[in-house]
Amino acid sequence: MVVRLMVNVSRFMVTFVVATVAVFLLMRAIPGDPAQIALGVNASPELLAETRRQLGTDRPLPVQYVDWVMGLPQGSFGVSYVTRQDISPMIADRVQVSLILVVLSMIVALLIAIPFGTLAAVRHRQPSGVLISGLSQLGVAIPGFLAGILLVVVFAVGLGWFPSNGWVPPGEDFGDFLRRIVLPVAALASVQGAILTRYVRSAVLEVMSEDYLRTARAKGLGRLEALVRHGLRNASIPVLTVTSVQLAALIVGAVVVERVFVIPGLGSMLLDAVGNRDMLTVQSVVMVLVAITLIINLVVDLLYTVLDPRIRKKA
Numbered sequence: 001m002v003v004r005l006m007v008n009v010s011r012f013m014v015t016f017v018v019a020t021v022a023v024f025l026l027m028r029a030i031p032g033d034p035a036q037i038a039l040g041v042n043a044s045p046e047l048l049a050e051t052r053r054q055l056g057t058d059r060p061l062p063v064q065y066v067d068w069v070m071g072l073p074q075g076s077f078g079v080s081y082v083t084r085q086d087i088s089p090m091i092a093d094r095v096q097v098s099l100i101l102v103v104l105s106m107i108v109a110l111l112i113a114i115p116f117g118t119l120a121a122v123r124h125r126q127p128s129g130v131l132i133s134g135l136s137q138l139g140v141a142i143p144g145f146l147a148g149i150l151l152v153v154v155f156a157v158g159l160g161w162f163p164s165n166g167w168v169p170p171g172e173d174f175g176d177f178l179r180r181i182v183l184p185v186a187a188l189a190s191v192q193g194a195i196l197t198r199y200v201r202s203a204v205l206e207v208m209s210e211d212y213l214r215t216a217r218a219k220g221l222g223r224l225e226a227l228v229r230h231g232l233r234n235a236s237i238p239v240l241t242v243t244s245v246q247l248a249a250l251i252v253g254a255v256v257v258e259r260v261f262v263i264p265g266l267g268s269m270l271l272d273a274v275g276n277r278d279m280l281t282v283q284s285v286v287m288v289l290v291a292i293t294l295i296i297n298l299v300v301d302l303l304y305t306v307l308d309p310r311i312r313k314k315a
Helices: 002-029 034-039 045-055 061-071 087-122 127-141 144-158 174-208 211-218 223-260 266-275 279-307 309-314
Strands: none
Touching (some): 002 061, 002 279, 087 127, 087 174, 087 223, 087 266, 144 174, 174 223, 266 279
């Protein structure tokens, strides 16, 4: 167990370092001078040179990379090229908003997918199972932003049950926070729930064909009881893998939904920075998203050893 933990952490660190190099080089490959963008085309050469010195863009690329990457463990991302403000506090505020939205959406998606996916597998030859499969397929085909727009049209504009946009921190007014978070969570969770429902159905169907489950039924257990007692744990392993992938995709997919519902998360910050050509802010936000994705993969690798005794024995 300890050896596997060390291997996973080492893999995480190597991947993180490679990701920092890739993100840094990709940002520098984009044409344009940050000082020129900040000052405009009519800026004098002297002022441009002074601005480059202040921003640090006149230094060699290896020096810029080392300065940037050494600040990451301390949570220091540098100063915005456009606003000249420290990027770290802005990211700290925005990442909380995005994580609340993403975590709530994934919880709701799993609450949808696990029971309905299992039911679709158990009743895959019956009309109810076919109906669930058809609805999940329809949900997969609908993009998250389109689901958000439809929810706004129906429940905000048409019925007036919920606000159409905006954000209130949960610590400020929890009731208003719940009213404003319902529609964006529903938009993200409906799509992810449909995707995960299909994977849960597939995993449960595969487990139901195993010999050990037929043996359990031969000993007198019903289909559902045998599945709950002996099958769901094995079915959870591939579902956990897919969930980690979808959670990473959900973090990226929340960018558009945040814009639709005017939520001040990392997605909105990223789009604003791209529009302003603030490359250092874009670089920092992308790196935060990469780090969150890598942490998710690390946690999932560790959860495998908890769910699957064969992995623990091999470790």
